[in-house]
Amino acid sequence: MEKVSGGFYWIDREVDGLDSPAAGGSMASPATELYVSEATLLERVRQGDCEAFYDLVHPCERGIFLAALAVLNNEADAEEVVQEAILKAFKNLARFRQQAKFSTWLTQITINEALMRVRRDRKHLFESLDEGRDSDNGVYAPREFPDWREIPSSALQRKELRQALLRALTSLPPKLKIVLVLRDIQSLSTAETAASLNITEATVKTRLLRARLQMRDALAPQFDGRWSRVRPKA
Amino acid sequence: VAMSIACEEVLQELSNYIDDEISPELREGIEQHLSWCRNCTITLDGTRNVLRLICDQRAFELPEGLSKRLYSKLQRHLAVQAR
Numbered sequence: 426m427e428k429v430s431g432g433f434y435w436i437d438r439e440v441d442g443l444d445s446p447a448a449g450g451s452m453a454s455p456a457t458e459l460y461v462s463e464a465t466l467l468e469r470v471r472q473g474d475c476e477a478f479y480d481l482v483h484p485c486e487r488g489i490f491l492a493a494l495a496v497l498n499n500e501a502d503a504e505e506v507v508q509e510a511i512l513k514a515f516k517n518l519a520r521f522r523q524q525a526k527f528s529t530w531l532t533q534i535t536i537n538e539a540l541m542r543v544r545r546d547r548k549h550l551f552e553s554l555d556e557g558r559d560s561d562n563g564v565y566a567p568r569e570f571p572d573w574r575e576i577p578s579s580a581l582q583r584k585e586l587r588q589a590l591l592r593a594l595t596s597l598p599p600k601l602k603i604v605l606v607l608r609d610i611q612s613l614s615t616a617e618t619a620a621s622l623n624i625t626e627a628t629v630k631t632r633l634l635r636a637r638l639q640m641r642d643a644l645a646p647q648f649d650g651r652w653s654r655v656r657p658k659a
Numbered sequence: 660v661a662m663s664i665a666c667e668e669v670l671q672e673l674s675n676y677i678d679d680e681i682s683p684e685l686r687e688g689i690e691q692h693l694s695w696c697r698n699c700t701i702t703l704d705g706t707r708n709v710l711r712l713i714c715d716q717r718a719f720e721l722p723e724g725l726s727k728r729l730y731s732k733l734q735r736h737l738a739v740q741a742r
Contacts, residue, residue, distance in 0.1 A: 475733075475737045479733060486726060490721055512732070512736055515736070567670065569698055573705045573708075575704070575708050590713060594713070609713055609714060612714075633674050634671070637673075637674055638670075641709045644709055645705060
């Protein structure tokens with residue numbers, strides 16, 4: 426199932442089968458497709474249709490996993506946190522007032538769970554995501570890459586580019602990484618991102634600019650047509 | 660007449676420019692600057708390129724079987740609750 430705009434969900438349980446199309450599933454046949462609103466799904470869950478809860482959660486999986494990964498930097502920990510967040514959301518669904526989108530609410534729960542785990546497990550390494558003292562207030566000077574060449578989207582079929590993107594993302598400081606994930610990967614608004622992280626919108630914007638420029642910087646030196654770590658000598 | 664803008668200000672507003680969260684006057688000023696400044700144009704194009712890539716569903720692979728494991732965990736939890 427994919428989430429579509431306007432709070433509507435494209436349900437396709439037959440294909441979902443438990444594996445999303447992105448994970449290798451095939452496209453749905455038209456007969457199995459159905460658009461359902463978030464409100465309808467929530468109502469179904471409240472009436473006891475627990476399967477409907479999975480339909481709400483499934484389109485959020487990518488976003489909440491990457492949000493957890495941004496905080497924790499470890500896939501196994503991120504998966505556990507996502508599982509805990511989903512169960513917590515289910516238990517507390519009565520408290521969800523639909524003032525925000527379900528995906529935003531679930532993201533907030535996931536980030537809180539991830540932060541609690543960092544505080545618990547790696548207290549000495551914990552870096553708060555809140556305002557604190559930002560070392561990133563100054564103007565960031567991007568590196569110059571006069572030979573930057575456009576990387577076409579079709580190149581994402583190549584594993585080495587996907588690995589380079591993941592390396593670039595994980596190389597960002599947590600404060601910047603989580604903002605980039607929420608704004609540019611999960612498409613949260615500036616206000617939603619600020620609320621999720623308990624920071625001001627101005628801080629979201631400052632961090633987003635820096636995160637985007639650093640992502641570009643992190644990818645460009647590797648771009649030699651093969652995204653290898655080492656640039657061949659001219 | 661569009662305002663005259665330095666590279667530093669263009670970079671400072673690059674994100675807002677990409678997100679279309681700036682005034683029409685500032686947009687015009689930035690676009691005029693971009694018309695002659697190669698460095699800022701390269702930075703903007705590269706940043707947009709990276710954003711296009713990371714927005715793509717294929718950019719970051721989820722761990723294999725993640726959906727299935729999440730669903731199974733939820734089912735187990737619901738089964739326990741139903742008892």
